[in-house]
Amino acid sequence: MKTSHIIGIVVIAIAISMIIVAAGDASQYVSFDEAFAKAENGNNQNVHVVGKLKKDSNGKYTGMEYRPHIDPNLFKFILVDNKGNSVKVTYHSPKPNDFERAEQVVVVGKVQGNEFVASKILMKCPSKYEDGKVETIEAESKKKI
Template structure:
């Protein structure tokens, strides 16, 4: 066999291995009802759920449990999926920095009893570009010595 054939076969084998490995990690977008049904049937695959935080009229997050002095790696909150179902979510990692500003969020995990165990949170924060205007932060002048 020629060296070019061997190199070509190696490249094809690597490409197939990458496709197979990424295909097994893929999860789907569902609502809390589907995630609950999957858990009841024994399906432990992770899913993506899109939703909004439960907030009051002033924009404060309701039912948020986070005490970093007690346990910085434990966060509980209520999320409302796109079908309007409220669900308690438990995230065993530090609270995301701009969580309160998020318009929507995607949580990745699975149902565990009456709680959605979240492994990862993706936030969709308000756009910096609103009404065609770009927001700029004013630079502070540097102090000269």
């Protein structure tokens, strides 16, 4: 075989292995019921859960806990998924800006105990520049070394 053929085969093998690794790390969109079921079965992969912030009968948000003077890297809130399940979500980073303005929230993370621990929060907020369009804001946890 020519050297160029061997190099081509090696490049293709590396590309295929990268695709397999990336596909294995991809997480799924699920409800809280499915996320808890996966955790009970020992599946510890990240999942996406879509929902809205919990409101009381007056339209005010309930269940939000953020005390930056005590721990600025601890934010807890209640998220109601698309099936109506309410679960407490813990996020070990500061509360994202304009969090209360979010029309819809996507949390990425894992079930731990009886709560969902988010590593990333994605928010769909109404755009302040154009009526009727939605902008996406992403808040990622910062890795501490």
